Amino acid sequence: MDLSYTPEQEQFRAEVRQFLVEHKADIPAHFGVNRPSDAARAWQRLLIAQGYAARNVPVAYGGAGQPHDIMRAQIIADEFAVARAPLGLVNQGISMLVPTLLELGTEAQKRDWIAPTLRGDVVWCQGYSEPGAGSDLASLTTRAVEDGDDFVINGQKIWTTTAHGADMMFALIRTEPDAPNKYLGISYLIFSMKSPGIEVRPLRTMTGAAEFNEVFLTDVRVPKSQIVGERGQGWKVSNSTLKHERGMLGDPNAALARMRNLLALMTAQSTDGVAIMDMPVFRDRAMRLQGRALAMKCHAMRLLTAADKGEDLPLARMIVKLQATELNHEIATLAVDVLGEAGLAYDDEAHMRANEIWQKRYMFDLGMIIGGGTAQIQRNIIAERGLGLPRELKPARPTAA
């Protein structure tokens, strides 16, 4: 155990801090709702030039071209968090499509799409899930038939975030209906959201916001050149994308920050003249959650060290989504209990007051327990792949390639 950093790393940390001080004025006030604002894109370009964003993407494709260095990446993340500065754009194009293209795209696809995506000039949405294909994603039925040099797509996608502002979609489409099993026969296609035949309908959720959309695809034409990876191999291609998505989940710094806010709330609120913080039943729950948040923070540091050494800790890695989403939900649940009747107040997002955010999180975080593989699916994965228990009779999802 050594929680200190090397002199070179501390020097690098100092540089990051210096950068953040110098460029305080460049931090965009608004990032934009569906599309990045001009200021956000300018900030992103600055971060790429500085080597803080798109770090490992080659310069030829518009990235920073830095060598892999997980400790430096973490130092950047930590310092940006301390300065409350956004670490560039965070979207599915950058986190999922770009790594996929780098791994499996043609040279032309890489040249065409990576740089504008990184710059925020092209915004992507994801077309994986369908109303009938949730946990059993591979049973998707949106299909494409060949017509000359094009595919013609018909079907429906769901849970599509930012579909309204997106320029492009990357999607899983069934192109080979006669494949020997459902996993084969799917292709990974990319196409413009301006294509004729695309209709986007917002999907309202329990929080009152429309965080997701349904996308209806009717005779949408896509040139065959816009397939990523092999035809019929889209399941494998998407698994490489999902692998990248998983890293996005469960930021332990965020859980600890929430805990601090919750403890402040408990100190400020009182019932019958007694601060909630002085009520042992609530305090015990708060301390329990704080211990869990600290454990997850330590767990993340352990995973970071392993990744830095090129080691994999499969079981430790697989539990993160289950534990982190549950922890967030429990923090919100305690806050709702702490606020009591007062915590029932709730408006739509525009009018939401400081305390109302907890009621929203109580619901939103339940969605996070379900989204991206439900808690039940996570437990299957932990049991079968992490602990080596025999497979369920019908597996939840085939082992990632």
Added chain:
Amino acid sequence: MDLSYTPEQEQFRAEVRQFLVEHKADIPAHFGVNRPSDAARAWQRLLIAQGYAARNVPVAYGGAGQPHDIMRAQIIADEFAVARAPLGLVNQGISMLVPTLLELGTEAQKRDWIAPTLRGDVVWCQGYSEPGAGSDLASLTTRAVEDGDDFVINGQKIWTTTAHGADMMFALIRTEPDAPNKYLGISYLIFSMKSPGIEVRPLRTMTGAAEFNEVFLTDVRVPKSQIVGERGQGWKVSNSTLKHERGMLGDPNAALARMRNLLALMTAQSTDGVAIMDMPVFRDRAMRLQGRALAMKCHAMRLLTAADKGEDLPLARMIVKLQATELNHEIATLAVDVLGEAGLAYDDEAHMRANEIWQKRYMFDLGMIIGGGTAQIQRNIIAERGLGLPRELKPARPTAA
């Protein structure tokens, strides 16, 4: 809702009370460990004569021959509980074998076995589970082959209580190895524990006591006349027996009595000069369990009323074992926490002091969650039979006939 009793019922209650006052001296001080003591058998004969025990068994077979009357039965149970008087003998022969014989036995079997069993002169043990057949009881492999007028049994049974003191065993034995499925081909046999080839080995459990035994059967001969019900139909016969067993579980009066003891403990014990009862975290847990115990008590009254009217409430009935065993375990868990370091003291049964009983219950009650159908099996039953959800691919147990 009417929680009062009819004048006739109140009159009956008065009679029961009067009986208990008059016969206070007859209450046996010791019931005996493996076999009922002489005093216990005398008490049992008195209760049968009075119509309080073996109420619904015909006089011809040694019972009290009373008509079915659930309310009177409950009044008897309540008054005996208040007087802390044992309501006669409680054993598997009386609760399981006797009802089975009454339903499916031959006239000779009824005449031979019911009366001595009721009187406590013949003690039975149960031979159902095997080391390889627990949740999947129907996969049992102890087998009997025909030899003249006898069956010859070989195999092993487990979880056999009071096997040491028992005169007789009722058992499930595979008699038809070629039956079309595992449920058919089992027969329900009764035989003497004095038969040559029977070896009983105590099975020590985590509490330190040997509440169970293993029974090894080697070339044990049983006359064919000692089959109960049809040959090969033992699974159905045993299900009628299991039905009777279920009524034995989850006495809500016992849970409420334990809660009272726990609250007394919390009032008596202190840490740093503060009574545990004045510590809100423990008090909240205690009140939560008290609410659950009260709910189970009300639930039992609801089931009793339904039974009295000849109605069945399947879902309400099916949840009792799961909830009652969990509640008991939670009460013991809180007691262990309340006692802290002091609650770790533990001796074997002979030397156990008043507070140590909680540590024993903490373990014993976990066994109750598992025994007689694990909590997981109970949830399957609730989901499939109580809520009508589709069957698991491999069912836990076929629907009772």
Added chain:
Amino acid sequence: MDFALSDDQTLLAEQLEGVMGSLSTLTRVRRHADARAEMFAADLWEGMTRFGIPGLLVPEAYGGLGLDILDAAVVAEVLGRHVVPAPFLGPVVAAPLAIGWGGSGAIKSRLLPRLAGGELRIGLAWSSPAGERNGEAVIERSGRLTGTCPFAIDIAGSEMIVVGSRDGRFHLVDRAAEGLSVTPVTTVDRTRSVAALVLDDVAAEGLALSPSDRLRLDYALQVMLAADLLGSGSRLLESAVEYAKARHQFGRPIGSFQAVQHLCADMAAELEPGRALLWYAAHGLDAGLPDAGESALHAKAYLADAARMASRKAVEVHGGIGITDELGLHYWFKRVTWSGQAFGGAIRTRERVACLHNAAVLPQRGAA
């Protein structure tokens, strides 16, 4: 002994179930929830009035049905099942009881018949069971009220308000009284009407409830919330079971997966004993059983926990669709959140039991 609903009560539940099933449809609830203005669901109230609900607890002498707390609980359960966005706790429970037990003969004659007929609706401003939050309370001085009540209910469409003051007493205030300002509060459960009241020397008519009747009123309201929780919780279970039967993944209904089965089994196992506990608590208030208060508080706390558990597990069984507006599951989820917290959450409610239950235990300040 007969631990069951009477035939009349069973009939009441069945018939009301039919009425509310046809009136309080998802479309209707959604329309109510989407309205941004202060909400009074006149059509639903009208349906309840045709059924006689406003007069449930009004004595027959004043034109009501003169029924019991248990009858009202049966009704509350059905309203919870259908997340009925109409007033209930104020005009149907609190007002008839407070006026019936504490009003002068004149007040009773003046108000009870109008309450029974459904034409007079009375809201409830009374936060004491949940505790005085951050010092907000209403003070009575010389028959006039001053202060704030941040969580007044059933105010939309009401002509009067029953107001509880810090000293535990109840008062009748005119909705149009001078010095009373009402600000609607949108809560997470849009099927309930909540407002924040500010009272500046407002004229009020005192209701002379005995201390024990004040407690009975409190307990009756906790029982109604418990019944609402049972209704919405049970409906969430039913929705989950239906969805688990219909939804297929991996070539089989998801209800055949053990994980989904066990989510549903746990919901049922928790909710079912709550039903008996609720009946016992309501009947205890009607029959004056010595443990009625304890049972009422236990029922509220038990069902707040059980219904919350059901609300979460039902969403999990539904998966993604459960967090959307598609099936409207969230209306039940939110109703459970509201009913669980209103008039004191489970923890605070259990602390009240502890104080009641064991006189040897001094009430502790340090419990919420």
Added chain:
Amino acid sequence: MDFALSDDQTLLAEQLEGVMGSLSTLTRVRRHADARAEMFAADLWEGMTRFGIPGLLVPEAYGGLGLDILDAAVVAEVLGRHVVPAPFLGPVVAAPLAIGWGGSGAIKSRLLPRLAGGELRIGLAWSSPAGERNGEAVIERSGRLTGTCPFAIDIAGSEMIVVGSRDGRFHLVDRAAEGLSVTPVTTVDRTRSVAALVLDDVAAEGLALSPSDRLRLDYALQVMLAADLLGSGSRLLESAVEYAKARHQFGRPIGSFQAVQHLCADMAAELEPGRALLWYAAHGLDAGLPDAGESALHAKAYLADAARMASRKAVEVHGGIGITDELGLHYWFKRVTWSGQAFGGAIRTRERVACLHNAAVLPQRGAA
């Protein structure tokens, strides 16, 4: 930054794992547990001594290994994995630290080399972290001790005892001292030696630990219990997984049932972050991190809960056989019970965090 065990620590764990695996077999543990007399497992202590464990925390100048709290935690985890029925907390942790930090030069020279060599064993009588139970405590007056300690550990086979008095100070007492009576206490975990002490004006040698060192000692012991809990909890998980793979019911391994899979997954998900938390807490004590105390208490409370959960679920996965002596699973179950409660259960330990963590929160009497 390197958030991981060092190569040396990994090697230490692996080698000790091998040694304890061969010494502390189920047969050996069972023999120890079945003995009714006061127990000192000389053979296991001998094995630990060959491995250098008694000198882990003794400075090199006194013949020890001079290792860190984290190294000792690594050892404690292995001892927990194998439910080793030998002394540890007293002679290997508490005594070297208390004497090293608070003993005079003469005491150190006299005792530390003998401790390091394993020939001197010192027990620990100190109940303050669990709170003063029903008023039982030890009082120091003019250098002599009077009172009772109901939960003294590692007394069997000890020559001396470190005794904590009510004022928070530590003292060395001779096991044979006049006025000291020792009554062995059988606890649920027979792999641990516990005794009740009664002291009647017993001569004692004071150890001058600074207040902050007294706390460090407390935290170090909590970390050792946390490590033991991690070890026994992890082993329970491994046993459950192995059993679930091997045991067949309904024609398939029970580990292919989702319900069994999820029991195991939940155990793993709870235990795994506890490992990182434990390392952080132990390292924090070694490195003097400002949140070391908070982390140590969190580690104890977290792992007490996580290991208890694992102990229950592991028994459930095993079904009936899990509650028998057949596979000996109960030795781990009981070790978890003991370690979770010793020196304060999870609730009391979290309350200690609350007091540490937020200076604005006054310590409350009303928390256990």
